[in-house]
Amino acid sequence: xxxxxxxxxxxxxxxxxxxxxxxxxxxxxxxxxxxxxxxxxxxxxxxxxxxxxxxxxxxxxxxxxxxxxxxxxxxxxxxxxxxxxxxxxxxxxxxxxxxxxxxxxxxxxxxxxxx
Amino acid sequence: xxxxxxxxxxxxxxxxxxxxxxxxxxxxxxxxxxxxxxxxxxxxxxxxxxxxxxxxxxxxxxxxxxxxxxxxxxxxxxxxxxxxxxxxxxxxxxxxxxxxxxxxxxxxxxxxxxxx
Numbered sequence: 001x002x003x004x005x006x007x008x009x010x011x012x013x014x015x016x017x018x019x020x021x022x023x024x025x026x027x028x029x030x031x032x033x034x035x036x037x038x039x040x041x042x043x044x045x046x047x048x049x050x051x052x053x054x055x056x057x058x059x060x061x062x063x064x065x066x067x068x069x070x071x072x073x074x075x076x077x078x079x080x081x082x083x084x085x086x087x088x089x090x091x092x093x094x095x096x097x098x099x100x101x102x103x104x105x106x107x108x109x110x111x112x113x114x115x
Numbered sequence: 116x117x118x119x120x121x122x123x124x125x126x127x128x129x130x131x132x133x134x135x136x137x138x139x140x141x142x143x144x145x146x147x148x149x150x151x152x153x154x155x156x157x158x159x160x161x162x163x164x165x166x167x168x169x170x171x172x173x174x175x176x177x178x179x180x181x182x183x184x185x186x187x188x189x190x191x192x193x194x195x196x197x198x199x200x201x202x203x204x205x206x207x208x209x210x211x212x213x214x215x216x217x218x219x220x221x222x223x224x225x226x227x228x229x230x231x
Contacts, residue, residue, distance in 0.1 A: 001174065006157075034219055043205055043222040044158070089157055093220075102173065103207075103220055105157030 002027040004092050006106025014114050019077040021109045023090035026071065032093035033066060034103070035075050037086045044089055048075070080113045087111070118142045119223035121206050127229045134193040136226050138206030140186075147189040148173075148207040148220070149181065158205060164189055196230040203227050 003026040013019045025033075031052040036044035050057045050064045050073070057064050061080075066073040077084055087110050091103040118141035128134050138147060146165055150158040150173075160173030162181040170181050178200060180192045193200055206223040 004157075009155075032219075036222070041225075043224045046219055046221065049219055091157075102160055102163075103158075105159070107155050107157050 002094050002104040004104045004106045006090050010110045012112045013080050021075045023106050024072045025092040030092040030094045033073050034091050036089045039086045082113050085113045121223040121226045125227045131195050134196050136191045138189045140208050144208040144210045146209045149191045150205045151202040198230050201230045
């Protein structure tokens with residue numbers, strides 16, 4: 001089955017600096033790659049997603065890049081702010097038989113933005 | 116918010132007792148999922164449903180059962196809770212078979228379960 005690895009597990013950055021989180025996946029059939037942000041005590045919230053036929057996508061201060069050949073994708077956060085502090089999860093989606101979609105998650109990255 | 120309500124939000128139970136977690140959605144989405152979250156493991160799929168009375172196992176289904184008698188409700192049952200099932204449980208929903216940007220999987224707020 002799919003395996004997603006995420007690095008680093010913790011990331012501390014100074015406010016205003018950039019943060020980069022990297023993920024690799026194993027199943028070449030995976031075709032959708034969302035990123036979720038999870039704040040303390042809450043459920044994961046989708047922040048950006050990309051489909052396999054797109055190499056890069058931006059939304060204000062966040063961007064995701066995908067390299068299908070190398071099977072890795074990354075989240076970039078620019079001009080980090082204290083409210084960016086959270087746990088971030090990458091995921092890869094593959095079909096479950098013909099009956100749904102399974103998201104396989106990375107282990108998460110705890111990001112701390114220091115004022 | 117994605118229109119997902121999980122209950123209870125917090126529960127402490129004893130080993131060997133049955134526990135049922137409920138997920139209720141107001142989006143009329145066909146696909147519903149139960150995930151568990153544990154440190155270092157991200158979220159792992161327990162069971163999922165692709166319609167009323169249509170369910171199947173995920174990657175960590177041992178010790179769990181599910182039922183879906185109505186589109187809006189998806190129940191997760193621990194028949195005899197064990198300490199290894201102490202975790203945070205998340206319900207998720209999606210509208211269609213193929214997920215895409217704008218047509219994706221949304222999560223509820225979680226249910227914290229402690230088995231003592």
